[in-house]
Amino acid sequence: MNSQPATKNLLKLDVQLCFALYSTLLGINKVYRKELQALNITYPQYLVLLVLWEGDQLNVSEICERLFLETTTLTPLLKRLEVRGLIKRQRSASDERQVIVTLTEEGQALRATAEKIPACVAGNMNCSFEEIGALRDQLVALRTNLFKNA
Amino acid sequence: MNSQPATKNLLKLDVQLCFALYSTLLGINKVYRKELQALNITYPQYLVLLVLWEGDQLNVSEICERLFLETTTLTPLLKRLEVRGLIKRQRSASDERQVIVTLTEEGQALRATAEKIPACVAGNMNCSFEEIGALRDQLVALRTNLFKNA
């Protein structure tokens, strides 16, 4: 259909995909804060744990790449996770520049508690698995383009 | 199809819609930082201007509601926009509790420069207008659910 004229105001807030993304993430963070409060961790910390639960013994850069974050963000975050007792940070023996991140027993154990979170968050979304999967794939495609050009 | 067993690992990073959203927003911020550098403002500041360009003379709470942000976030941000010379903040005469936000001439003038930003960002997305619109609508629906329950 697209009955809108070409002069449609692109600066209108509610027209913008970027704001929809931005504000939806605020809502997601809100839900996660509530859920993660019991684990005493933040959402970005939870993401680091997701990465480590898939495979341990990663250096800082590898975690950065996986999460699309900068070292500047991760270094202090990892220190907090270490203080929290969930990970260990130790320099690599073969390359002293690298810091290898490993889960502690407590960090590994936390996985069991975290298992119930995805379903809980999905409950707050009122979405079917199909919708969630489709939306995720569209976003990943968008992300690929954004990081290609930026 | 959905050939995945019910015991599929929901904690896998790349399965999660939330991480897709989170990381896509990182990419969007990256693009906007580059574009907004010329205007010497940040993306959240840009969002406040979008709101004000649609209609001036709003108090802090009204801007909060529009952007899904807390006063705690907006008060210092608005002060920075005032220092930057783009807005004025003045207590309402009829209700001294309220702070009314108004665009300065410079703030109004900035709109002309900002007009070219949406097309530029869309270019970095490599998406058709139809795809963008559809994705936006899905996200808005998701956002509605998230803020309903949280």
Place this chain on the structure above:
DNA sequence: TGCATTTATATCGCACACGATATAATATTC
């Protein structure tokens, strides 16, 4: 009218998030 309650904004503390920069270890080049 007087006092408790509500409302609007501000302050504080903490945790991201990143650009600019620093530092130390490794790799490269001659």
Place this chain on the structure above:
DNA sequence: GAATATTATATCGTGTGCGATATAAATGCA
């Protein structure tokens, strides 16, 4: 093998983003 370049992480400064709390103005109610 010494000088240079690259790589991995860390430090610093600025700007969000929010929960807990403070404060002052307006409202409600006895």
